[in-house]
Amino acid sequence: MRRRNVNRLIGISALVLSPALINCGGLPGVPGVPGMPGDCPTDAEAIASASFGLKGELEGKVKAGLQASANLQNLAVEVEGEVAAACANLAMDLGASEEDTKPAEDGPGKKAEAACQAAVKVLGEVKAKASGSLKVDVVPPKCSASMDAMAECAGSCDASVSPGSAEVQCEGGEISGQCGGKCEGECTMEAGAECSGSCSGTCSGSCSADFSGKCGGKCDGKCDGKATKGEGGAECAGTCEGKCSASGEGKCGGECGGTCDASCTAKAGGECKGTCSGSCDVKMEAPKCSGEIKPPEMSAECKANCDAKVSAKVDCVPARVSVKLEGAADAEAAGKLKAAIEKNLPALLKVTLGMKGKLEGAVASVKASVEGLQAVVKGGGEAALKVGACVAGALKAQVDASVSINVSVSASASASGEAGAG
Helix, strand or coil: CHHHHHHHHHHHHHHHHHHHHHHHCCCCCCCCCCCCHHHCCCCHHHHHHCCCCCCHHHHHHHHHHHHHHHHHHHHHHHHHHHHHHHHHHHHHHCCCCCHHHCCCCCCCCHHHHHHHHHHHHHHHHHHHHHCCEEEEEEECCEEEEEHHHHHHHHHHHCCCCCCCCCCCEEECCCEEEECCCEEEEEEEECCCCEECCEECCEEEEEEEEEEEEECCEEEEEEECCEEECCCCCEEECCEEEEEEEEEEEEEECCEECEEECCCEEEEECCECCCEEEEEECCCCEEEEECCEEECCCCCHHHHHHHHHHHHCCCEEECCEEEEEEECCCCHHHHHHHHHHHHHHHHHHHHHHHHHHHHHHHHHHHHHHHHHHHHHHHHCCHHHHHHHHHHHHHHHHHHHHHHHHHHHHHHHHHHHHHHCCCC
16 A cells, blocks of 8 residues: 555656656756756857757757857857957046946846946047047948858758858858959958058058158148148158158058058959959959858758857958047047047947948847747657757847847947947
8 A cells, every 4th residue: 555655656746747847858867868957058069069869850950059049149248348348448548447347237238338338428528528520530341251161160050061062152242362363353461561552550651641640751731730731741750640641650541652550452453462352363262251141051040050150250351440630629638539539449340330230140040040949849749858948048048149249239339429430
């Protein structure tokens, strides 16, 4: 009689616990089957090598969807970190303390939000102190993603795509890469290269426009704060703001006739010793796309995974920023404002202008992918039992990452706008 009661209690316990096991996602302690949320791999590489014990295509979909969420998290952390650093540097260069840039609470995007709020506040204060008319000229950044990385990701994620033979297309942008032949378009050289084009940083040589630095020749604009207008300008041994027509060294927003410490972009019509943007008479190496990279036909989960993974590794030609402040009441405040904006605004514009579209695409793609997995799990059966908790965790991670990215982009746009990059 006693044994029968024990068996009865065991049976009741199983009935009570089985829904909890299903809701938590599996059977703790069973090798190869993720159980409680802590048993779910959260790193993209760990997910790729894990075994969820599902059959065929479903196993692949689950892995790709979980990887997409993990890669979106990585992207969110990177974007928030870049925005927070740029805004914090901008704020502190204008007189804010490091403590002013820190968030009062933790949460998705809070670091970027707090730092940019501090930057907006101190920008307003310094602008009011400097007074005068602020004009910020911007040549937008150009951000490109690797087409080879997308092809490689597609081949490793989706079994229907042959590794090494996946074809990807670039839509709504231009292709750039290493051209071993003749380049027709623009050639962008790395820092320190001889530059006979537009320099985005400090030019050691003559500069055709928007120069600010030691000129050592004729300056058409202002030399040490005094007007030097006229044909060709006047000799300037000091700091020139305007156009330097001799061998100078300073911030150049135009054509540089020397070496450039940042990227240099020149019109190409022959050999390009840098990155060619346009057409090449031979196949480009390491091609990148400034628009949308269209992968081959593959599952929605794999596309989301690759979108997030590739978006985290974009390369950007920095924005070129030139600040002019006329009629300033406080020259010291005006100089500090000009220097801080020109130094830090390009990093904000990378996110605000250069990456915004890619980020929006990745967020939407991953959201659809993870919600699709959630629908599969809600249907019950083997998937619900084995990966319910993992999918639930991925959904929360995707939501948090999406919020972080949206907050970071918004914070970056707010600080960029306050800095005059409307």
